[in-house]
Amino acid sequence: MSSTTTISHDKLARLVGTPACPVLIDVRIDEDYTLDPRLIPGSRRRSHKDIETWMPELSGKRAIIICQQGKKLSEGTAALLRYNGIPAETLDGGYEAWVAASLPLVPVSRLPALDQKGRTVWVTRARPKIDRIACPWLIRRFVDPAAVFLFVTPAEVEAVADRFNGAAFDIENVFWSHRGELCTFDVMIEEFGLASEPLSRLATIVRGADTARPDLAPEAPGLLAASLGLSRMFADDLEQLEAGMTLYDAFYRWCRDATDETHNWPNRKPGA
Structure with missing residues (x-):
């Protein structure tokens, strides 16, 4: 049974580039990010450790949380957001699933x-x-x-x-x-x-x-x-x-x- 708190990479790809796209938050740890410093289009880097600092930015918005494999880091961050009244999902399979699907990635160096x-x-x-x-x-x-x-x-x-x-x-x-x-x-x-x-x-x-x-x-x-x-x-x-x-x-x-x-x-x- 599919989860109501995850989104597949193909569904997210249909939202990217449209006004209906949720806020995309990349919470990969620094080690993973350094190995591949690219971002899913439209996403922004945030640390799960600073969630109390950036969470107010999401008031009234829907968020999708992205970590390396779509496991504990994004699951925990999304759950905390939902606890605070912010609709949040995780990207199924995380950043690695997006890369494996050969979907566009923005090089941070640019x-x-x-x-x-x-x-x-x-x-x-x-x-x-x-x-x-x-x-x-x-x-x-x-x-x-x-x-x-x-x-x-x-x-x-x-x-x-x-x-x-x-x-x-x-x-x-x-x-x-x-x-x-x-x-x-x-x-x-x-x-x-x-x-x-x-x-x-x-x-x-x-x-x-x-x-x-x-x-x-x-x-x-x-x-x-x-x-x-x-x-x-x-x-x-x-x-x-x-x-x-x-x-x-x-x-x-x-x-x-x-x-x-x-x-x-x-x-x-x-x-x-």
């Missing part, structure tokens, strides 16, 4: 340094259109749900990133930027180890819209139109980002689940 609240900080040009909304969506959904995004004057991006210990992106001559025909969104998918059929399909659409190549995907002009519309609806870049999250959530779910679905107004003759 993450910027964390701020005092354990968040990554990213800096880019103000007045975003496509890449500068797509990349934050990717980071929030697959890398760091709590990531901070600073939109600043173009000439100050690198200086602000340096002063505030962040990562500059989508400007020239930085690591997180266009490479050849690839846009920054493509680069992030590759560097963060997130390659998948749905994300690759979405990346083609983003690239087509961002680099004036509508021939790359029939959906690219639609993304361009929606993106330009959002940029005119919102004067505040952060408000635009929040609206853009829903836009990219929809495009991602289409890429993952609905590419074969069509829709047409019924053309029926009277009495048919």
Whole structure:
């Protein structure tokens, strides 16, 4: 009989990248983490020893706890959370089951340094259109749900990133930027180890819209139109980002689940 307090890796994989994904907490011991310093997409590192410190962050949320093999460490942590009124499950088989299933893993070496609240900080040009909304969506959904995004004057991006210990992106001559025909969104998918059929399909659409190549995907002009519309609806870049999250959530779910679905107004003759 399956447990109501565990989740399989395939079910979790369907949640990762969506707004419905629970908070993912990696409680592997340091020795196991050091041997393989990668994270299940969207998960954050926490110590079971400090549960009283980080437990308040989970108020009103659902959590999935991940340890090396899905045994005592995650079982105990999840049970303590449930005791304190927080719905919590464990990943069946733990981190090892996820690895064995060849599911994506984010190399921690690619993450910027964390701020005092354990968040990554990213800096880019103000007045975003496509890449500068797509990349934050990717980071929030697959890398760091709590990531901070600073939109600043173009000439100050690198200086602000340096002063505030962040990562500059989508400007020239930085690591997180266009490479050849690839846009920054493509680069992030590759560097963060997130390659998948749905994300690759979405990346083609983003690239087509961002680099004036509508021939790359029939959906690219639609993304361009929606993106330009959002940029005119919102004067505040952060408000635009929040609206853009829903836009990219929809495009991602289409890429993952609905590419074969069509829709047409019924053309029926009277009495048919």
